[in-house]
Amino acid sequence: xxxxxxPLRDAAGxxxxxxxxxxxxxxxxxAMGGSALMEGQQYRYELxxxxxVVRIEPAELFNADDSTLRxxxxxxxxxxxxxxxxxxxxxxxxxxTTIEIMPTKLTQDDEYRQMLxxxxxxxxxxxxxxxxxxxxxxxxTTSRNSELLYQRFAILESRLHSDxxxxxxxxxxxxxxxxxxxxxxxxxxxxxxPRGSSVGRAFAAPGPRRPWLADRDRPAxxxxxxxxxxxTQETTPDTAPNRFxxxxxxxxxxxxxxxxxxxxxxxxxxxxxxxxxxxxxxxxAIDVLDDILSHPLFREVGxxxxxxxxxxxxxxRAGYRQLLRMFVLVEAGLxxxxxxxxxxxEDIYSPSLRNVAALYELWCYLTLVDVVGxxxxxxxxxxxxxxxxxxxxxxxxxxxxxxxKWQTIRQGRPLEVRLMSNNRFAGEETWTAPMRPDCSxxxxxxxxxxxxxxDVWVHFDAKYxxxxxxxxxxxxxxxxxSRSRGSAKxxxxxxxxxxxxxxxxxxxxxxxxxxxxxxNKRQFAExxxxxxxxxxxxxxxxxxxxxxxxxxxxxxxxxxxDQATQHERERFWRAHIxxxxxxxxxxxxxxxxxxRPPADTDVLLGxxxxxxxxxxxxxxxxxxxxxxxxxxxxxxxxRELGAKLVLLYGRVGNEHRTIGLARSGEWRAVDRQExxxxxxxxxxxxxxxxxxxxxxxxxxxxxxxxxxxVLKPDGVARRAPFAATWLDLMSSVRRT
Numbered sequence: 099x100x101x102x103x104x105p106l107r108d109a110a111g112x113x114x115x116x117x118x119x120x121x122x123x124x125x126x127x128x129a130m131g132g133s134a135l136m137e138g139q140q141y142r143y144e145l146x147x148x149x150x151v152v153r154i155e156p157a158e159l160f161n162a163d164d165s166t167l168r169x170x171x172x173x174x175x176x177x178x179x180x181x182x183x184x185x186x187x188x189x190x191x192x193x194x195t196t197i198e199i200m201p202t203k204l205t206q207d208d209e210y211r212q213m214l215x216x217x218x219x220x221x222x223x224x225x226x227x228x229x230x231x232x233x234x235x236x237x238x239t240t241s242r243n244s245e246l247l248y249q250r251f252a253i254l255e256s257r258l259h260s261d262x263x264x265x266x267x268x269x270x271x272x273x274x275x276x277x278x279x280x281x282x283x284x285x286x287x288x289x290x291x292p293r294g295s296s297v298g299r300a301f302a303a304p305g306p307r308r309p310w311l312a313d314r315d316r317p318a319x320x321x322x323x324x325x326x327x328x329x330t331q332e333t334t335p336d337t338a339p340n341r342f343x344x345x346x347x348x349x350x351x352x353x354x355x356x357x358x359x360x361x362x363x364x365x366x367x368x369x370x371x372x373x374x375x376x377x378x379x380x381x382x383a384i385d386v387l388d389d390i391l392s393h394p395l396f397r398e399v400g401x402x403x404x405x406x407x408x409x410x411x412x413x414x415r416a417g418y419r420q421l422l423r424m425f426v427l428v429e430a431g432l433x434x435x436x437x438x439x440x441x442x443x444e445d446i447y448s449p450s451l452r453n454v455a456a457l458y459e460l461w462c463y464l465t466l467v468d469v470v471g472x473x474x475x476x477x478x479x480x481x482x483x484x485x486x487x488x489x490x491x492x493x494x495x496x497x498x499x500x501x502x503k504w505q506t507i508r509q510g511r512p513l514e515v516r517l518m519s520n521n522r523f524a525g526e527e528t529w530t531a532p533m534r535p536d537c538s539x540x541x542x543x544x545x546x547x548x549x550x551x552x553d554v555w556v557h558f559d560a561k562y563x564x565x566x567x568x569x570x571x572x573x574x575x576x577x578x579x580s581r582s583r584g585s586a587k588x589x590x591x592x593x594x595x596x597x598x599x600x601x602x603x604x605x606x607x608x609x610x611x612x613x614x615x616x617x618n619k620r621q622f623a624e625x626x627x628x629x630x631x632x633x634x635x636x637x638x639x640x641x642x643x644x645x646x647x648x649x650x651x652x653x654x655x656x657x658x659x660d661q662a663t664q665h666e667r668e669r670f671w672r673a674h675i676x677x678x679x680x681x682x683x684x685x686x687x688x689x690x691x692x693x694r695p696p697a698d699t700d701v702l703l704g705x706x707x708x709x710x711x712x713x714x715x716x717x718x719x720x721x722x723x724x725x726x727x728x729x730x731x732x733x734x735x736x737r738e739l740g741a742k743l744v745l746l747y748g749r750v751g752n753e754h755r756t757i758g759l760a761r762s763g764e765w766r767a768v769d770r771q772e773x774x775x776x777x778x779x780x781x782x783x784x785x786x787x788x789x790x791x792x793x794x795x796x797x798x799x800x801x802x803x804x805x806x807x808v809l810k811p812d813g814v815a816r817r818a819p820f821a822a823t824w825l826d827l828m829s830s831v832r833r834t
Contacts, residue, residue, distance in 0.1 A: 100128050106148065106185055106193035114193050115147035117183060119172065134198040135174050135181075144169045150188035155374060156181075174199045212636040213461040220464050220479045250428055251357045254350055255379055257424045258386055266424075267390060269417030274395055275340055276333040284325035291326060300326045335398050338406040339418050345402040346425045347387050353428075354383040455562040462560035462610045462634055463519050463537050465641050467502060470517050470539065473651050474504035482519070496520040505544075508659035512544040515655070523601045530600040535607070536560045539651075541658045551673030552666060554626065554658050556606040557597045560634075561590045564613045585615040586631035594629050605665065606654070610634045616646060624665050625657040683828040686800050691761075696825035700741040703809065705817040706748040706757055710779040715746070718776055719791050721760075723819050725767060726785040730818030734787075738821045739765050744791060745827070747806050754806035760791035805830045 101120035105113045119135070120142040121127055128134065128141075135141055143160070145151060151167040154160045159177065162170035174181070177199055185193045257263050291297060300323065307321040358380035406412060412422045464482060471477035481502045482495065496519045504515040517539050524532035535557035543552050564584035586609045594607035608618075609631035617630040632650070634643040657663060681697070692699055704721050706712050715721055721744055724731035732738050746757040765787045773781045773788070808830045809822045 101142075102128055103146075104183075104195045104197060106145075106195050108191060108193055114191070115145060115185075117185070117195050117197075118144045118146060119197065120144075134200045135172070136200055137174050137177065139174065141172045141174075142169070143172045145185065148185060148187055148193065149191065151185060152188060153186040155184040155186070209636045212638070213457050216636065216641075217457070217461055217464060220482065251353060251380070251383075254353060254428045255383060257428065258350075258383055262420050263424060266417045266420035270340075270343055270421065271390075271393055271395060273417075274335050275337050275411050275415065275418065276335050277337050278331050279334050280329050280331060283328045283330065285328050287322055287324075287326050291328065296329070300328065303327055335395055336400050337411075338402070339409050339411040339415075340395070340399045341402040342406060342409075342412060342425075343418070343421060344391070344396050344399045346421060347391050347396075350428065351384060351387040351391070354380045354387065358384070458562045458612070459536055459560040461636065462558070465634065465644065466537050466558060466610075466647070467517060469644060469648050469651060470502075470504065470515065473648060473655065474506040474515055476504055476506075478502050478504070497522060506655065508655045511659040511661070513655060513659060514540075514542045514544055516540040516542075527602055528600045529602070530596075533597055533601055535597055535601075536610075541655065543658060550603075552658075552669055553603045554654075554669070555601060555604040556608070556626075556654060557594075557601070557604060558608050558610050559590070559593065559597070561586065561609050561611045563587050563590060564611060584613045586611050586613060586617060591617075591629070591631065594631075598627065598629055603669070608632055610643075610647075618650065622664065624663055625653045626665055681825055681829055683825060684831055684833065686828055686831065687798060689798055689824070691794060692824065696828060697823055699743065699824040700737060700821050701743045701745050701824055701827060702738050702741040702762065702819055702821055703745050703747060703806065704819045706746050707817070708748070712746075712748070712757065714776070714778055715791070719793070720776075720788050721746070721762070721791055722768075722773065722778070722786045722788045724783055724785075725787045726783065728783055730815040732787060732819065734765070738819055739787070741821050743794075743824070744789070745801070756801045756804065756806075759794040759797035759801065761794065763790035763792070765789045800831050801827070803831045805832055 101118055104117045104119065106115040106117055108114050119128070122140055122142055127136075145168045154162070154167055159174060159181070160167075160170060160172055162168075164170075181197050181199050183195050183197065187193065285291070291300070303323055303326075306324040308324050310320060310322040358377060361376045361380065412418050464479060467479050467482050468477065471479060482500070498518065498521060500519040500521070501516045502518075506513055506515060517537065519537060520534055521538045522532055522534045523538075537558040537560075539556045539558075541554045541556070542550065563586075565587040590609050590611070594609060597607040598604045605626040606628045608629065611631060611633065612635045613631075613633050616632055618632075619629050621627040621629075632643055632647050634641060634647065636642075657665065660666070675697075689696075704723065706715065723738075725733075742762060744760050744762045746760070747754050748757055749755075766789075768786050768788050770781050770784050770786075773786055804827050809826055810820055814820045
């Protein structure tokens with residue numbers, strides 16, 4: 099088992115001891131030459147050569163064996179990045195060292211910032227394009243609740259670290275927006291005055307005047323102004339765009355100050371690691387913003403009172419445009435669905451388990467909105483957010499209100515597509531407990547006579563979990579190719595079964611996860627019904643896995659648009675079957691000769707006129723019905739002639755009773771003379787239809803207990819044949 103000794107240094111940089119990190123038996127291995135740990139694993143630590151240990155920070159990652167704190171377990175959890183270990187010893191000596199924690203689910207530690215950048219970019223566009231008010235009162239909004247404050251500062255810090263922010267500030271400070279202004283001045287008439295029409299206006303201007311000794315040979319004014327008015331043009335950086343820039347920087351500084359003050363009040367709480375790192379992050383942001391605000395440009399810039407949203411400088415000029423976007427996404431203060439508790443805050447300054455999992459879910463949803471928009475030919479990512487009453491705060495919509503709608507045509511068939519976030523399926527929408535998938539797509543064929551019976555739901559659940567990820571080969575040059583990120587977890591796939599089976603009209607349920615193994619199981623040969631998992635991870639230009647998901651959704655839309663699929667046929671008949679309540683019937687022995695369910699087996703109930711008619715039926719093994727235009731006649735193609743079974747009945751005493759059961763053959767037309775030649779007793783009509791009978795040797799005994807008169811539909815003529823299902827026969831059995 100490998101181990102790594104890390105020197106502990108004091109403030110002067112002198113080595114004062116060692117932190118030894120060792121592998122555990124059957125545990126995760128040290129990476130990168132033993133200098134890095136893996137997220138989600140456990141390691142052994144020991145402190146050597148140090149005095150009595152008072153505290154180890156971050157305390158939430160260390161599990162000491164005893165009160166000496168000298169040895170125990172180090173548990174990185176899902177923290178990724180550079181871990182600063184601080185050891186406070188007796189005598190106020192503070193030692194520190196650093197160790198890297200490598201991700202196992204994400205390719206690189208900056209994918210956290212990439213996800214946050216993608217989300218906030220979508221939100222910024224939503225505000226700028228759809229929700230931005232014409233003006234708003236420029237006041238500090240740092241009094242918002244603490245939870246939202248953490249999230250706003252997380253966005254702010256990521257922006258301050260970005261190259262875009264640095265480039266924008268360089269462009270603004272080196273080439274600021276300026277405007278020409280007319281400056282009025284009054285000067286002594288004895289000073290030089292520029293030539294032009296303004297001279298006459300200056301001498302004729304109203305105001306205090308004094309005598310003027312002009313040349314007597316020329317007409318002239320007898321008086322002149324005491325002071326001549328003079329206007330000059332000069333440039334000034336005190337413009338609305340620059341005032342906006344100053345306001346943004348000051349507002350961000352107030353945000354960082356508010357966070358620092360809030361964290362300072364939490365020093366007494368038992369969260370030393372997150373609080374300390376939060377104070378460091380807030381202090382760093384304040385220093386950066388103070389340094390920028392000290393630039394001479396802002397000494398000449400006044401206070402902003404109204405947001406200049408119509409300014410073309412803010413909308414189009416390089417530097418100003420980027421800062422406007424950053425302001426919008428920070429000011430929006432996205433109410434991300436992080437489940438952080440104000441009294442038990444998670445560390446938002448590195449990707450912790452809670453934050454990354456929630457962020458990954460939100461990022462997957464927005465990525466899916468992008469993909470569906472591209473597949474349907476109409477991007478609508480901005481519609482994923484809703485504005486707050488004040489106009490500049492955004493919240494991700496959830497439930498039925500989150501539905502983003504598209505209409506598209508696939509294979510000539512119009513479809514409506516809806517995408518929802520965290521929609522709750524309950525009541526009539528699910529036959530078990532309420533379900534809430536992360537993302538749900540409804541595809542509905544339009545102009546269909548089947549109403550909503552052809553609806554198709556496809557659900558996606560974002561899971562920041564993987565299964566079976568082997569150790570990383572850090573020696574390989576291309577880490578993305580040499581590293582296997584694992585597959586979806588079995589428990590998550592089982593949950594997809596729950597979605598597919600419990601939510602009505604659901605045809606597919608799939609996992610989105612940061613792995614690399616695609617699983618797309620089809621229940622039958624067609625695209626749907628199905629179940630599986632798709633890898634999806636952030637990428638600099640495009641998310642990894644978007645192509646596969648896009649191809650899958652294209653196949654899904656083509657599948658739903660195809661009227662000839664077995665899946666559409668199944669959906670249609672399923673809806674038709676369950677449109678009415680189950681037909682009540684007594685519990686009866688099964689009929690082994692049925693080749694279809696009772697409700698799908700039609701039976702022709704044929705009347706036997708008497709003993710002579712019955713004798714003819716038994717001798718010829720035939721049965722006849724009227725044809726032509728007479729009352730009680732049947733037409734070719736009628737339901738009665740399509741029945742595969744014939745139940746013979748006649749009058750016995752005062753009621754109708756069954757006589758026999760037979761399978762029917764093909765029907766043929768015969769005239770009166772042909773029927774007489776077979777010995778038929780006294781035919782009264784000219785045309786008949788006749789079928790051959792194959793008598794069922796042992797019909798169910800309960801057939802003698804059915805009520806014929808209850809089965810006969812209204813409007814059927816006396817003694818005329820009619821059709822009923824085998825289930826109808828079962829339901830009409832007289833109960834004793």
